[in-house]
Amino acid sequence: MEDNKRIVYMDNAATTPLRPEVVDAMIPFMTENFGNPSSLYDIAKISREAVAKARSRVAAAIGAQDKEIYFTSGGTESDNWAIKGVCFANCDKGMHIITSSIEHHAVSYTCEWLEKQGFEVTYLPVDKYGMISPEDVKSSIRDDTILITVMFANNEIGTIEPIAEIGKIAREKGIIFHTDAVQAVGHVPIDVEEMNIDMLSLSGHKFNGPKGTGALYIGKRVKLDPLMHGGDQERKRRAGTENVPGIVGLALALELSVAELKESSERLTGLRNRLTEGLLKIPKSHLNGHPENRLPNNVNVTFEYIEGESILLMLNRKGIAASTGSACNSSSLEPSHVLTACGIPAEIVHGSLRLTIGEMTTDEDVDYVLKVVPEIVQKLRNMSPLTPDELRT
Numbered sequence: 001m002e003d004n005k006r007i008v009y010m011d012n013a014a015t016t017p018l019r020p021e022v023v024d025a026m027i028p029f030m031t032e033n034f035g036n037p038s039s040l041y042d043i044a045k046i047s048r049e050a051v052a053k054a055r056s057r058v059a060a061a062i063g064a065q066d067k068e069i070y071f072t073s074g075g076t077e078s079d080n081w082a083i084k085g086v087c088f089a090n091c092d093k094g095m096h097i098i099t100s101s102i103e104h105h106a107v108s109y110t111c112e113w114l115e116k117q118g119f120e121v122t123y124l125p126v127d128k129y130g131m132i133s134p135e136d137v138k139s140s141i142r143d144d145t146i147l148i149t150v151m152f153a154n155n156e157i158g159t160i161e162p163i164a165e166i167g168k169i170a171r172e173k174g175i176i177f178h179t180d181a182v183q184a185v186g187h188v189p190i191d192v193e194e195m196n197i198d199m200l201s202l203s204g205h206k207f208n209g210p211k212g213t214g215a216l217y218i219g220k221r222v223k224l225d226p227l228m229h230g231g232d233q234e235r236k237r238r239a240g241t242e243n244v245p246g247i248v249g250l251a252l253a254l255e256l257s258v259a260e261l262k263e264s265s266e267r268l269t270g271l272r273n274r275l276t277e278g279l280l281k282i283p284k285s286h287l288n289g290h291p292e293n294r295l296p297n298n299v300n301v302t303f304e305y306i307e308g309e310s311i312l313l314m315l316n317r318k319g320i321a322a323s324t325g326s327a328c329n330s331s332s333l334e335p336s337h338v339l340t341a342c343g344i345p346a347e348i349v350h351g352s353l354r355l356t357i358g359e360m361t362t363d364e365d366v367d368y369v370l371k372v373v374p375e376i377v378q379k380l381r382n383m384s385p386l387t388p389d390e391l392r393t
């Protein structure tokens with residue numbers, strides 16, 4: 001870092017830090033309570049009961065029943081299992097899937113792989129705010145449609161999708177509805193019963209829980225094949241010895257996030273709005289995603305005449321951790337498929353910056369970012385041959 005040691009972490013959509021009380025709750029299951037939950041002695045019983053309690057906590061957080069929660073290794077596994085599991089178990093009924101054009105790669109690459117296995121996929125368009133239209137979902141349904149998978153909230157632009165409306169349509173037509181809610185769980189209220197959600201993916205490390213932990217909610221009516229074959233764990237549907245410390249940590253982090261949701265989302269929305277308004281004072285800047293209907297922690301702005309990669313490097317030197325487009329894509333120069341689907345022109349799509357705040361973010365962090373970003377944008381514009389004279393200083 002250049003001139004100070006301040007660290008401002010604004011990449012909470014990529015991952016979040018563990019809460020200290022979550023670490024404390026996990027440690028005994030890595031030390032004295034190390035028993036395999038499937039074994040028959042006392043220390044195994046402690047692990048077994050901890051997993052059962054964790055399952056109840058996760059179920060309560062999303063309005064599900066305990067027996068509908070299955071622990072996995074993360075959001076990616078939950079998405080793969082939900083989609084492949086339904087497709088393989090129901091291909092006698094049809095081979096058509098409906099999804100959106102802005103899904104996380106854990107969903108979109110799974111769908112593309114299934115196309116190679118003979119399935120047909122409809123990728124729904126989005127409007128300029130990244131919203132999927134329930135009408136489009138309805139009109140894409142065919143006699144052979146077996147699955148609708150649409151994300152709850154987008155990881156790049158923060159737009160929250162009309163999930164309850166899509167759920168209602170899917171239920172009326174008797175089609176399984178899965179949602180990748182990895183960015184939404186613990187951040188916005190969710191009730192799988194009220195919203196007619198049949199399957200929901202969540203991931204521990206996106207709500208201050210441990211990495212490599214996740215869950216899939218599978219409603220009673222869903223028929224799906226396992227992805228992992230082996231032992232009898234998770235009601236014989238997901239083989240492999242349980243990650244007991246991870247499961248305990250995920251469940252506690254989720255319970256705490258949901259308990260604090262209202263208060264925390266009000267605070268984050270205030271910080272987010274101040275950040276957004278401040279950044280949009282920079283000339284030739286545009287907000288990406290929906291202006292109101294978005295995650296409380298997400299800011300995504302495009303600055304004309306600059307490269308997102310260059311801003312990131314300069315922000316890093318100032319101790320600010322942020323992302324361009326999506327963190328998963330930072331090693332590729334492909335323009336973001338999400339921003340492209342929203343119709344952001346190719347010439348400016350590379351100048352986008354995603355700042356995602358979190359529990360640790362303070363007012364001072366926002367002040368610091370609002371001081372540093374305009375200076376960096378100006379510096380980069382002064383260096384670029386494409387910048388028009390009126391934007392130079």
Ligand SMILES: *Cc1c(COP(=O)(O)O)cnc(C)c1O
Nearest residue numbers: 074075076104106155182183203
């Ligand atoms: C992070 C993320 C995933 C992947 O979750 P992992 O637990 O990191 O595998 C999937 N979908 C969305 C929307 C995400 O933000």
